[in-house]
Amino acid sequence: MGYEWDFGVVFRDFDLLLLGLVNTLKVTGLALLFGVPLGLVLALLRLSRHGMIRIPVGIVIEFLRSTPPLVQLFWLFFALPILTGINITPFIASVVTFSLQSSAFFAEVFRGGIVSIEKGQWEAAKAIGMDRGQSMRRVILPQAVKRMIPAFLERVIELMKTTTLVATVSYADLLYEANTIAQATFRPLEVFTVAAAMYFAVLFPVSLFVRRLERRLGRTGEGTVH
Amino acid sequence: MEHVWDFESVFTNWRLLLTGLGNTVLLAVVCLAIGLFLGLFIGAARYSKNRLLNVPASVFVEVFRNTPALVQIMWFFFAFPIISPFRIDSFTAATLGLSLNTAAFCSEIYRAGIQSIHRGQWEAAKALGMRYGEQMRRVILPQAMRRMIPAFMNRAIELTKMTSLASVIAFGELVHQAKTISTIEFNPIETYTVVGFIFFVMIWPIAIAVRGLERRLSRHE
Numbered sequence: 001m002g003y004e005w006d007f008g009v010v011f012r013d014f015d016l017l018l019l020g021l022v023n024t025l026k027v028t029g030l031a032l033l034f035g036v037p038l039g040l041v042l043a044l045l046r047l048s049r050h051g052m053i054r055i056p057v058g059i060v061i062e063f064l065r066s067t068p069p070l071v072q073l074f075w076l077f078f079a080l081p082i083l084t085g086i087n088i089t090p091f092i093a094s095v096v097t098f099s100l101q102s103s104a105f106f107a108e109v110f111r112g113g114i115v116s117i118e119k120g121q122w123e124a125a126k127a128i129g130m131d132r133g134q135s136m137r138r139v140i141l142p143q144a145v146k147r148m149i150p151a152f153l154e155r156v157i158e159l160m161k162t163t164t165l166v167a168t169v170s171y172a173d174l175l176y177e178a179n180t181i182a183q184a185t186f187r188p189l190e191v192f193t194v195a196a197a198m199y200f201a202v203l204f205p206v207s208l209f210v211r212r213l214e215r216r217l218g219r220t221g222e223g224t225v226h
Numbered sequence: 227m228e229h230v231w232d233f234e235s236v237f238t239n240w241r242l243l244l245t246g247l248g249n250t251v252l253l254a255v256v257c258l259a260i261g262l263f264l265g266l267f268i269g270a271a272r273y274s275k276n277r278l279l280n281v282p283a284s285v286f287v288e289v290f291r292n293t294p295a296l297v298q299i300m301w302f303f304f305a306f307p308i309i310s311p312f313r314i315d316s317f318t319a320a321t322l323g324l325s326l327n328t329a330a331f332c333s334e335i336y337r338a339g340i341q342s343i344h345r346g347q348w349e350a351a352k353a354l355g356m357r358y359g360e361q362m363r364r365v366i367l368p369q370a371m372r373r374m375i376p377a378f379m380n381r382a383i384e385l386t387k388m389t390s391l392a393s394v395i396a397f398g399e400l401v402h403q404a405k406t407i408s409t410i411e412f413n414p415i416e417t418y419t420v421v422g423f424i425f426f427v428m429i430w431p432i433a434i435a436v437r438g439l440e441r442r443l444s445r446h447e
Contacts, residue, residue: 003309065424066383066429068390070401075422078414083229161294168394175297177305188304196293196301203292 009185010194012061020177021198026175027091035159038099039106044136046111064104069162073097077169090171094163102159113144131190133208150214156212157203174198235411236420246403247424252335253389253399258382261328269333269340283333290330296391299323303395320392330387332378339374340366373443379436383429390425400424 010017045057067126077093088096089191117140125135167176178195182188236243271283290298303319314322351361393402404421408414409427 062430062433063422063426066433067425068387068401070390070393071404071418071422071425074401074404074414075418078408079418082415157292161296164294164296165391167296175294175300179300182304189306189308192297192301192305196289196297199293199297200289203286207288207292 005031005190006187007190007194009187010181010190013181013185016177016181016218017174017195017198020172020174020195021043021202023171024160024163024173024175025202027094027166029097029173030095031102031159031163032156034095034099035102036106038103040110042103042107042116043110047114050100061104061107064101065108069097069101070165070168072101073165075167090166090169093169094166094171098159098163101162102155105158106152109148109155110144112151114140114146116147117144129139147217148212150217153206153210153213157206160203161199231416232413233416233420236407236416238288239363239407239411242403242407243420243424244402246398246421249384249397250389250399251428253317253320253324253397254382254386255390257324257328257389258385260321260325261332261381261385262364263380264325264329265332266336268329269336272333273337285334286326287330290327291334295323295327295388296394299391299395305312316392316395319395320389320397324385324388328381328390331381331384334372335377335381336370339370339377342373343370343409376436376440376443379432379439383432383436386429387425432440 017072042057042061045053045060047056048057073093076097077088077090080088080093080096114136121139123145127137130138163173164175166173170176174195178191181193185191186208266288268283271279271289274280274283274378299320302322303316306319306322307314340362347365347369348361351365388393389399390401392399393405396402400421404417408417413415
């Protein structure tokens with residue numbers, strides 16, 4: 001006991017932590033950029049009427065959702081170079097893993113939103129002569145997207161938390177930098193506490209925003225999907 | 227590039243995998259039990275009218291929900307021992323991180339479940355002369371529990387996946403054992419494929435059960 005806290009050492013290397021945070025946001029942003037459109041495609045394929053499409057896509061989604069992201073990351077990082085002969089950097093392995101991993105979750109958000117729209121909307125679209133694709137694009141999706149926003153943002157929070165795994169393949173994200181500084185300064189208590197606070201500072205406002213949004217959507221009588 | 231798949235080198239190490247599986251399950255079960263138990267009290271504290279209870283409980287929940295689980299585990303392993311009165315090994319650190327994380331999420335599930343019960347139920351229980359604790363224990367919780375079960379099962383799924391993070395602090399669960407095997411046998415592809423399947427086989431049935439339960443509940447209510 002009687003430990004003397006010294007946050008000075010953390011702030012001497014604060015630029016490194018900030019750089020780490022930027023890298024964390026970079027991986028999160030890129031995974032979103034690829035994961036969201038891919039998720040929409042997967043959701044539409046999973047809703048297909050053809051079993052030949054629906055079932056394999058369903059299996060892929062379930063597999064990505066039911067295995068730990070860390071295993072997926074290691075698999076890609078170690079296996080892909082051996083299988084394809086292409087050497088990949090920790091950065092690329094991370095972006096690919098988290099794009100795929102998050103796409104499976106986004107797919108379920110999209111699907112939940114789409115199936116939450118009442119059947120009458122489909123029928124109405126059909127009655128005015130739209131085909132399935134048009135009904136989806138013009139009638140169903142625009143309504144569904146609004147209900148999905150909270151669940152979607154919830155997934156973004158989860159995604160950013162999951163990106164900490166990249167530290168295990170030596171990509172210099174916030175956690176990796178914190179670990180390096182902690183080892184160099186022998187001040188793990190201060191360093192890890194500050195790193196946690198930095199994650200919190202980014203994620204907490206998003207959480208608050210999600211909650212407000214859910215309340216607002218709830219009040220206007222529009223359900224949200226989970 | 228032609229890769230010759232060699233799963234035999236994984237299965238000759240089945241003892242390592244089995245130990246890993248045991249540790250994964252142990253960690254998940256212990257953390258789920260602690261999380262469910264603590265979560266109830268934290269949830270109750272958070273919605274108590276006493277500020278001495280609800281402010282710390284809210285801070286706890288927000289901190290654990292809005293920081294990454296891996297940071298929590300590493301904090302308990304590398305940082306906490308400095309101020310901790312007792313020794314911390316990798317199992318303790320992982321248990322602390324994951325149980326508190328699970329408790330924070332579970333407390334929110336309890337809250338949502340309890341709030342979903344109609345106010346008339348509280349009033350009816352009160353009219354029968356029950357005190358707050360009795361109302362909660364005998365009338366509200368038994369009804370709310372049923373609605374919370376799918377959410378708790380989802381937590382169990384998330385938790386089982388999160389146990390893999392304990393490999394980072396060298397706790398001998400499945401992923402850590404996989405690291406060991408792939409280093410000895412130079413077969414990361416096969417080893418991680420097998421470990422991926424083991425997780426899938428554990429988790430997918432729970433996911434299917436959750437969906438079945440949710441459908442049944444939504445039909446009833």
